[in-house]
Amino acid sequence: MKRMITIFLAVILATGLAGCTSSEDNKKKEEQLVVATTIAQIADIVKNVGGEHVKVEALMGPGTDPHLYQAAQGDIKKLTEADVIFYNGLHLEGKMNEIFKKVNEQKPTYAVAESIPKEKLKKSGDKLHDPHVWFDISLWIYAVEKVEEGLATADPAHKEEFKANSQQYIERLKKLDEYGKKQMAQIPKESRVLVTAHDAFGYFGDAYGLEVMGLQGLSTDSEYGVKDVQSLVKTLADRNIKAIFIESSISDRSINAVVQGSENRGHEVKVGGELYSDAMGEEGTETGTYEGMFKHNIDTIVNALK
Numbered sequence: 001m002k003r004m005i006t007i008f009l010a011v012i013l014a015t016g017l018a019g020c021t022s023s024e025d026n027k028k029k030e031e032q033l034v035v036a037t038t039i040a041q042i043a044d045i046v047k048n049v050g051g052e053h054v055k056v057e058a059l060m061g062p063g064t065d066p067h068l069y070q071a072a073q074g075d076i077k078k079l080t081e082a083d084v085i086f087y088n089g090l091h092l093e094g095k096m097n098e099i100f101k102k103v104n105e106q107k108p109t110y111a112v113a114e115s116i117p118k119e120k121l122k123k124s125g126d127k128l129h130d131p132h133v134w135f136d137i138s139l140w141i142y143a144v145e146k147v148e149e150g151l152a153t154a155d156p157a158h159k160e161e162f163k164a165n166s167q168q169y170i171e172r173l174k175k176l177d178e179y180g181k182k183q184m185a186q187i188p189k190e191s192r193v194l195v196t197a198h199d200a201f202g203y204f205g206d207a208y209g210l211e212v213m214g215l216q217g218l219s220t221d222s223e224y225g226v227k228d229v230q231s232l233v234k235t236l237a238d239r240n241i242k243a244i245f246i247e248s249s250i251s252d253r254s255i256n257a258v259v260q261g262s263e264n265r266g267h268e269v270k271v272g273g274e275l276y277s278d279a280m281g282e283e284g285t286e287t288g289t290y291e292g293m294f295k296h297n298i299d300t301i302v303n304a305l306k
Helices: 004-030 042-055 073-081 096-102 138-152 156-184 202-208 226-238 253-264 290-305
Strands: 033-037 052-056 083-085 109-111 193-198 209-215 245-249 270-275
Touching: 033 042, 033 073, 033 138, 042 052, 042 083, 042 138, 042 156, 042 290, 073 096, 073 138, 083 096, 083 138, 096 109, 109 138, 138 156, 138 202, 156 290, 193 253, 193 270, 193 290, 202 209, 209 226, 209 253, 226 253, 245 253, 245 290, 270 290
Parallel strands: 033 052, 033 083, 083 109, 193 209, 193 245, 245 270
Antiparallel strands: none
C-alpha cells in the first residue's frame, strides 16, 4: 500500500511539475516579440540577436527570388500580426515597397540595408544601389546593429541581452570574413573571375578580390538575350575561364545556355556548383543559416577555381 501511495504521489508531482513547465513555456511564448522579416538572411540575424525573446516569421523561404516576390494573403496576415518588421530595402523587395510604406504607419518597420552609409554602397546604372549587401560582411554588420536597435526599442527590458547577443554574433561574422579572405587567397589571380546568372555578387567580389560577371543585371526582373549569352561566351573563351555557377533561387536555364554556347565555340566550361545568392538553404540545415550559407559559397567557389 505504501508503495502504491508513493507511486501515486510521484505521478501527481511529476504531472504538477510538467504543468508548471508548460505554463512557464506558454508565458514565455506570450511575452515573445513577434518579428516578421522578408529574406531569411535577416531572419537569421533576428534569431541570433533576439534569442528566446523573439518568434521569427520569414516570408521568403529557400529558393525564393525576392526581386520577383509578391506578397500572398498569408504574408499580409504575418505582417499585420507582427510587433516589428525588418526587410532589406534598397529595392530588393521591389514589388512590396508600397506594403512596407503602409505598414510602417502602424508599427516599427526597418529597412536594415538602408542603415549602411550611402558612400559604402555600390551604385547601379539606373541611379539605384545594389541591394545584395549581405555579401560583404563588413556591411552586413550594420544590418545586425539595426536589428539590435529595433528589438531594443520594442523590448527595452531585454536591451542588454540583445546587445550581448549582437556582439557575439558580430564576432563570429568577423571570423567568417577572415576565413573567406584566407580561402580566396588559394585561387590564382588569373582565375579570380566569378560568373553567375545574375549580378548578385558585386559586394562579394569587392570584399574578396574577385571580378564578377552576371548574365542578367542586379535584378532577375531584367531580361537577357542571345547577344548577352554570346558576349559572355566570348569572354569565357578569350580569358580561358573554366567554371561558372548556378544560383539556388534562379532557373539554371541561362547558365546552361552559356555552357552550350561555349561548347559550340570549342571552349569547355563546367558548372562549378550551386551558390546561394538571394535565398538561403532549407531551415535546419547548415546552409539554412547565414554563416553556413556564406561558408558554402566560399568553399564552392574556391574548390572550382583554385
